[in-house]
Each structure stands twice: as structure tokens, then as C-alpha cells.
Amino acid sequence: MIKSRKIKLLKWLAGISVILLMLGISAVTVFAAGDVSSAIESTWTSAQTQIKNVVNNVVFPAVDMILAILFFVKLATAYMDYRKHGQFEFTAPAILFGCLVFSLTAPLYIWTIL
Numbered sequence: 001m002i003k004s005r006k007i008k009l010l011k012w013l014a015g016i017s018v019i020l021l022m023l024g025i026s027a028v029t030v031f032a033a034g035d036v037s038s039a040i041e042s043t044w045t046s047a048q049t050q051i052k053n054v055v056n057n058v059v060f061p062a063v064d065m066i067l068a069i070l071f072f073v074k075l076a077t078a079y080m081d082y083r084k085h086g087q088f089e090f091t092a093p094a095i096l097f098g099c100l101v102f103s104l105t106a107p108l109y110i111w112t113i114l
Helices: 002-026 036-085 091-113
Strands: none
Touching (some): 036 091
């Protein structure tokens, strides 16, 4: 009985030591060379106009189109439900309309925030 406890203790200690050894081998210290924030800022300033053009001319119109389609589809289904049940559910169309207004006006002020 004492011998089996010693074997269990040795197996347990061996397992813990293997885990600690693997942790020590895989934990590599990484140091940043130089000032990282200035490198990020210089990259942003050089690519800022391209990013703005892509976002203003591609991303926002795509989001606007998707939201407009969803708004009109939801408005039509809400109207059909109104004709069927006599109760107009305006929550989902109102939320979609608010999101559409937000995304349509976002290019005017989003770049001053960022």
C-alpha cells in the first residue's frame, strides 16, 4: 500500500515536471524593437486616404443597401401581418430605419471621431 502511494506520487510529480518543462520551453520572451506606437501612427497616416476612400465608397454604400433592403422587406412583412391580424408591429422597422439613418450619416462624422 505504501509502495503504490509512492508510485502514484512519483507519476504525479513526473507529470507535473513534464508540464512545467514544456511550459518553460514554449514560453519565449518577445521584446518589441523600437517604438511600436510611432510605427503604427506612421502606417496609419500613410494609408489613411486610401482607407477612407474604400470605406466611404464601398463599405458604407454596401451596408446602406443591405439595410435598405432589410427595412423595406420588414416593412412589407409587418404590413402583411397587419392585414392578417389587425395589429401593426413597428419595432423592427423602426430599428432598421434608425440603423439606416445612422449608416447614411456616418461618413459625415465618423472620421472626426477616429
